[in-house]
Amino acid sequence: MLYRKTALRVAAPVAVAALALTACGGGDGKKDSGDRAKAGARAAGESATGESKEGLVSADYEVTAQKVELGTEAETAKMVSDPEEAKGLIPAVAHVKYTYKSATPLATSPRVSYSSRIWADGRRGTLIVGAADGKQGCEAPRSIKGWKRGESHVLCETYLVPENAKDLEVHWSDLDGEAFVWKFEATR
Template identity: 50%
Template sequence: MPYRKTALPVALLALALTAGCGGGDGGDDAKSPAKPSPSATEALAPGESVTGKVAEDPGTVTYAIAAEKVDVGTEAEARKAVSEPEKAKGLVLATAHVTYTHRGGPALTDSPEVGDGTTLFADGQRGAILIGAAEDAPGCEDPYDVESWKQGESHTFCETYLVPAHAKNVEVHWAEEDGEPHIWTFAGA
């Protein structure tokens, strides 16, 4: 199911403004548009799976990764979700739902790191992540609650970002550490 509008539960959260979405720390990486290199993986359809390896505790795990959907909220919800509502003007919440399946390697003994490779872009600009916003979203699991993740098991983790309200497209990026991103494209609103 591509990019869809939905109501999201919101709470006052700390806003990590790292993108060109209206302020932040000025980090070059956050302001740079998505520029896949020639060796980057081609665009993937929603739900299409790729394989990646992640250094987990106690060893390297092979995962199947699939960005399933992106739920998009309203501007009013975005303003309610941040501690400084004026910084959310013209922005909406976008929650990426990504399913990870343990395909090989040891069972995890600590919280998974696989979700750390996920980012969300809208119209070529990286969104501003909202820390802790997705754990309560329907269909999302908190990675800190996953214990002893074994081969064959799947979990869906979510990341919520602030993106421009009228973005034409949204992309979910996932990459191995220092790797080129796999990119799932979702149509805009």
């Protein structure tokens, strides 16, 4: 299901080689209670329309979270500098389709995917920057130039989530701070 919620805007890049379990709120054992109120519900896979900041301009997008792929603890160990700190965590890759809606072509690499996050059982996961690079079905934002109206691309983000998570959510926040939320069952 898709819910529209107000979200906290937290963006802390984490290097692939260094894991900081608290960078994006993950690993602290606390649930986030400030932005979990329901607004309107929509069907899973349904698109939402919102704005993203692209350089100096705002751009309109149609956004659809397509799926979340779960990995293994062994894959996590290869992504982090200290596998002991990531014990019990697995990678979750959000595949999100973005369709560009603005009239003026996008001149730079898109930043729209930077506003997507994965939550597991009510807790925000830990971002692993660059881990989705080269993943099948995922495009590299750096390779997209001159994005034109009506053109779609699937961009992915990888987060570490607890291995035993049952419910996954993909959140995407627009410029107004509104978050669109797609719910997925954690299936392996």
